[in-house]
Amino acid sequence: MRYFATMLAAGMCALGFAAPAGAVEMRSAVFRIDYPRLAPISRFDEVPEDLGFAGAVLATEDNMTTGAFLGHSYEIETVSVPPEGADVAFKALLEAGHETIVVLAENEDLLRLADMAGPDVLILNAASEGIALRDADCRANTLHIAPSDAMKADAVAQFAVWKKWPEWLLIHGSNPADIALAEAYRRSAAKFGAKIVEERVFEDTGGARRTDSGHVLVQRQVPIATQGAEDHDIVIAADASDYFAPYLPFHLWTPAPVMGSGGLRPVTFHGGQEAWGATQFQTRFDELAGRYVREEDYNTWLALRIIGEAVTRANTGEVAALRDYLLSEEFEVAAFKGVPVTFRSWNGQLRQPILLFDGRITASVSPQDGFLHQVSPLDTLGLDQPESACTAFGG
Amino acid sequence: MRGLGLVALLAATALPAAAEKVFVSNERGNTVTVLDASSWEVLEEFAAGNRPRGITMSPDGKLLYVCASDDDLVRVFDTETYEEVHTLPSGPDPELFVLHPSGNPLYIANEDDNLVTVVDTESHTVLAEVPVGVEPEGMGISADSKWVVNTSETTNMAHFIDTSDYTIKHNILVDQRPRYAEFTADGKWLFVTSEIGGTVSVIDMTGEAPNLTQKIGFEVSGVQPEWLQPVGAKATEDGNWLFVALGPANRVAVININTMEVEKYILVGQRVWQLAFTPDEKFLVTTNGNSNDVTIIDVEAQEAIRSVQVGQQPWGAVVTPE
Secondary structure, eight states: OOEEEEEOOOOOOOOSSOOOSSOEEEEEEEEEEOOOOOOOSSGGGOOOTTTTHHHHHHHHHHHHHHHTTTTEEEEEEEEEEOGGGHHHHHHHHHHTTOOEEEEEOOHHHHHHHHHHHOTTSEEEESSOOOSGGGTTTOOTTEEEOSOOHHHHHHHHHHHHHHTTOOEEEEEEESSHHHHHHHHHHHHHHHHHTOEEEEEEEEOOSSOOOSSTTHHHHHHHHHHHHTTTOOOOSEEEEEOTTOSSGGGOTTTOSSOOOEEESSSBEEESOOTTOOTTTHHHHHHHHHHHHSSOOOHHHHHHHHHHHHHHHHHHHHOOOOHHHHHHHHTSTTOOBOOSSSSOBEEOTTTOBEEOOEEEEOSSSEEEEESOTTOOOSSOGGGGSSOOGGGOOOOTTOO | OHHHHHHHHHHHHHSOOOOOEEEEEETTTTEEEEEETTTOOEEEEEEOOSSEEEEEEOTTSOEEEEEEGGGTEEEEEETTTOOEEEEEEOOSSEEEEEEOTTSOOEEEEETTTTEEEEEETTTTEEEEEEEOSSSEEEEEEOTTSSEEEEEETTTTEEEEEETTTTEEEEEEEOSSSEEEEEEOTTSSEEEEEETTTTEEEEEEOSSSSOEEEEEEOOOOTTSOGGGOOOOOEEEOTTSSEEEEEOBTTOEEEEEETTTTEEEEEEEOSSSEEEEEEOTTSSEEEEEETTTTEEEEEETTTTEEEEEEEOSSSEEEEEEOOO
């Protein structure tokens, strides 16, 4: 089940000039845990085998091109394992001397791996969105490229408030991850002055089949499940397990826009995004991977681009120096999101705009106009320093 | 044939001097809009291939070059008849280019392929391909034609290509997403705009090697600093003023080159992208991608005097020479 693959972006020689002294050979790894999952509700959401890894290859090509002008080279190793093999495989990476590792795993696994890695290794979280990892469970060796549930919920909340749709019906799933996501929406509602007029639970009873005539059952179940709710402007769906939210639009008892896990979704990136030069990123990615980019690919690309940027600017491959640079005021990087992205030095979270995606286009981008912050409008999304219990960064 | 040409030439010179024309590439509309550079009336809008962006003109004003980005070639049009004369190979996804002052060759940034392609405008052949950083965009040529500078948006460098052998001799790291490179006519300075970094890098060209001396930042009260995104830039011939388009800030900054200070911000249309002077430098035309218009700036007064609706998502502009 376990496979290792080493990729080396090649062909960047013969540039017609000598590389300057001070060559850096940067090795990074991408570590992905593949959890057993049901098929997604939509065939469009089927998980590609190279999820995340395709972003890593693109980032390495980008870094190699830049590095060629500076005498820097980049190498990545990608590893995917089932959950039961994770610790052994991760330990092997550490023993092989890897010091910068992008991890795509669930919250509790990320935390365990970060603790295994120890203080001399830099972990870049490209998938886990749990709030605790940015709060009391933060780790000094872990930088979060993926936004938190709080950032994504705030992105939706700001848009709803901007639209003057402050009354929400919150429908959440029954699994622990769904319940945690629902809590993120409660916090966002309180933060931005929206009101959750009613909450309902959509029980996970095994769900409808997408083949055959699942839609017939859905068409009857969802209206009944949403009947007789308090007056509301929108429905917020908290469905981290992805079993009901995509069915909500068009099946509600009372017509209302759906946001959150269904309808208008907060994402870091999607294959239709073209603003701010993103078309170039998309065409390069499509050509490389033969498919559209996913959030995990973008997050992994960004994680490794950030490493590349730090190596370029700080002119070193030394992990402690790279971490210092990334958390400093000097660091910023363009990420096809219109504004530079930077790190919150007090919990290692990447500040970034969140796209609101309807499945085809970017309907809006948060932070919204008029939401202000003394440091950066981007800090209106997610945990702010005074609220965070993170102390590992010296805060 | 020759005799006819002579008659035509005589006829042309006998007529009163025709007003200059402004050509605007419309990225989303797939057209070029032609304006009269004195009345500012729209004269024509013609099809220019898929996703026209970079736009320039031969020194004699007869040929219009347009980067048709999604067609992977450069389309060449007659500036009188607006007919396509021929095309030039450009390499994939040409975005911006710069023409040698003699009219040949054309240096093209290939955004998708990390290359600068050098094309002979006479023989229509590729003379060289120069590997550069990720997402090459801005292209500038020094007044003495010794250097072509390319900026790469993801690598964040200005690459100095020696025009005698098409190799890179210097690289300078600048701020995030460098968009445009503009030399002063006296050869002293090179300005590189960084869209996401929000700065203009000032590079001294008088020493043995180009030297980054300072970065100019921007500040407009009431505008989030993140939205002050320098893109297109043009310096006046006398080397006194640099005009910088600030993208989504909807303003053009006016920099005094003698002090390197921003002296003024001129409010223009939405998402101001590229700039073009009229030959006498009395007017500066700005392309405003989100309001689908161009703003005309009175250069001496440093004031916007009017706006003219053009096609969908205007990107670049060029004006016929005198």
